[in-house]
Amino acid sequence: MRIHDDFSCTVEVVPDEHVWVPSPQPGVSRMMLDRMGAEHARATSLVRYEPGASFAAHSHPGGEEILVLDGTFSDESADYPAGWYLRNPAGSAHQPHSATGALIFVKLWQMDADDAACVRLDTRxxxxxxxxxxxxxxxxxxxxxxxxxxxxxxxxxxxxxxxxxxxxxxxxxxxxxxxxxxxxxxxxxxxxxxxxxxxxxxxxxxxxxxxxxxxxxxxxxxx
Structure with missing residues (x-):
């Protein structure tokens, strides 16, 4: 799958154009902003968790960057309300879920191999x-x-x-x-x-x- 994969071009996506696609996990849907690959892809997405939705534990070989936009996003380490910025370096693993529902902005497979920073920052x-x-x-x-x-x-x-x-x-x-x-x-x-x-x-x-x-x-x- 390739979405907005020519990085020499300007791209503008307005909210009225958002098309939500169910993920393989029940209760989780995605609005794909750019993507290069199938289920394990270099991707930039908005991801919406319905209340009680969760993923099984999994790793991120290329790293993961998250900004919580609404609700509360959680993993085994903590609960992160809207305003939290998370950065999980390449090779990290977690088990994400949301008890109340959440909207997050996510970037996958976009970190340098030598960028080992794990970031948890409350922008509020x-x-x-x-x-x-x-x-x-x-x-x-x-x-x-x-x-x-x-x-x-x-x-x-x-x-x-x-x-x-x-x-x-x-x-x-x-x-x-x-x-x-x-x-x-x-x-x-x-x-x-x-x-x-x-x-x-x-x-x-x-x-x-x-x-x-x-x-x-x-x-x-x-x-």
Missing amino acids: VPANWHLQHGRKVCELHAHGREQVRLIRVPAGAALFAEAIPSAEVLVLSGAIQGLRRTLGPTGWLRLPQGHYPTVCAGEQGATVWVKTGHLTREVGGRA
């Missing part, structure tokens, strides 16, 4: 945020050229002040103006290398998850 804690260039920033992870953060962008402000090596953006609240469309909460944008001064927050501002620098290396046989 004010101390995890700092002021940078006139906006609030919560640093989530950095490794090599890759940088992951949450940014609160003021109304009308450009998301990127200068050219970027590559970027992915998930809107958490408010809205941003993409290259062609306005993206509200759970809207997703992927940008190749370039300068994007017109990608900016809407009139109410926006809070976004942003990853930069990770698509400059070869991905799935494409640069």
Whole structure:
């Protein structure tokens, strides 16, 4: 299966286009944003757990990155309400479930082999945020050229002040103006290398998850 697998192209996915597909596990469905492979794939998805849904214990040979968007996501180590950022390095294993239901943003098979960081960070804690260039920033992870953060962008402000090596953006609240469309909460944008001064927050501002620098290396046989 190949979905939005040409990483040299801009992709914008608005919430109205979300198509939820049942996973092999009852009570768990996925909205696939990009994907290269079958059930064990390099993938970026929104994943929805119905109350009581669970997976059997399994490993992640290529690592797993999670942002909890709604509800409470759990594994054998803890319960993680909305706002938690989790990073499970390559080779890690867990048994995820949700007693009350959850919506999470997930990236699979997208970590460097030498990135061994295990991250558990509550983005709701004010101390995890700092002021940078006139906006609030919560640093989530950095490794090599890759940088992951949450940014609160003021109304009308450009998301990127200068050219970027590559970027992915998930809107958490408010809205941003993409290259062609306005993206509200759970809207997703992927940008190749370039300068994007017109990608900016809407009139109410926006809070976004942003990853930069990770698509400059070869991905799935494409640069």
